[in-house]
Amino acid sequence: MDILVTGGCGFIGSHLVDRLIEEGHKVKVLDCLEQQVHKDGKPSFLNPEAEYIFADIRDEEKTKESLEGIDVVFHQASQVGVGQSMYQIQKYVSHNSEGTAVLLDAIINSRHKVKKLIVASSMSIYGEGAYSCIDCGLVYPALRSHRQLQERKWEMLCPKCGKIVKAIPTSEEKTLHPTSIYATTKRSQEEMCLEVGLAYKLPTTALRYFNVYGPRQSLNNPYTGVAAIFLSRIKNDKPPLVFEDGKQSRDFINVADIVSANLLAMKKEEANYDFFNVGSGKSHSILDIAETIADVCGKELSPQVLNKFRAGDIRHCYADIRKITEKLGFEPKVSFAKGMQELIEWSESQQAEDLTGKAQEELKTRGLAE
Secondary structure, rough: OOEEEOOOOOHHHHHHHHHHHHHHOOOEEEEEEOOOOOOOOOOOOOOOOOOEEEOOOOOOOHHHHHHHOOOEEEEEOOOOOOOHHOOOHHHHHHHHHHHHHHHHHHHHHOOOOOOOOEEEHHHHHHHOOOOEEOOOOOOOOOOOOHHHHHHHOOOOOOOOOEEEOOOOOOOOOOOOOOOHHHHHHHHHHHHHHHHHHHHHOEEEEEEEEEEEEOOOOOOOOOOOOOHHHHHHHHHHOOOOOOOOOOOOOOOOOEEEHHHHHHHHHHHHHHHHHHEEEEOOOOEEEHHHHHHHHHHHHHOOOOEEEEOOOEEOOOEOOOOOOOOHHHHHOOOOOHHHHHHHHHHHHHOOOOOOOHHHHHHHHHHHHHEOOO
């Protein structure tokens, strides 16, 4: 098939391009080479067998051109960064929401043969994850109050009885409650694609990625995934900076498994007009991630637990993957230990500029972090 991957020069998109070409598909890429991610221009890992259109997805003519002859669209293009999105609001809304609108306009208002659309959504659209209260059962607490955070009471409280609650897997049934501009734009991407897909009978699938890690993740972008941020610090012989008490947890999923989920969404009719969590189904504390990376790198660098907080940060969220497993047959294959080893081995040949301090100072001066 002829396939378009928007954002196909990026971390996830480039791995997806490689797998599609391995399977014999003809692949076209639309990518603006965002400078914050691609500081040196075109990355060396781009697959030479793909066709590239280096343009902004908001460029209507280039986007229409990219759709010529395309059977399937994987919409991966997005500005990424929760904290940064809170002070570059117009940029994030323009690229993510408006860019998706331009893509959808081009699909429905021009001649094309697109038969399927898969959009990259995000776990961030949930806000806080799901919790269990010993007395009240399943609960969905809102963000912790500023007062609670100031008092360093990090764990979530039951919204009904006020007791400390336990994190449980978050399913697709949870009400969406974005807590950042980035999350709001990811929700808009997902909902616009599914709405247009239903209206025009274009099979569409939204995949809600949890915390993705792996080779090719930018080590120079302080707004990328936490594993890459920690790795950048450690490569520069600096201790990882950990907010709160480090016991907040996330679901880490390897990029190879994310690619597998995308291919299943393309091939399976059961994926049409639906949305799915894509995670490992397991929870890891942020402190554990920092310590693991330092250990595998052979660096005696203990994480610096700041006991401080950032506005909008959630406490716990990990995926319930029963839906994608039962409907699409998805099964994560890359263990956390193996995936981290691969990431660190890849990083040995990469330069890493640590900009974490600069990013944190930016948040602090705007009142978004202590």
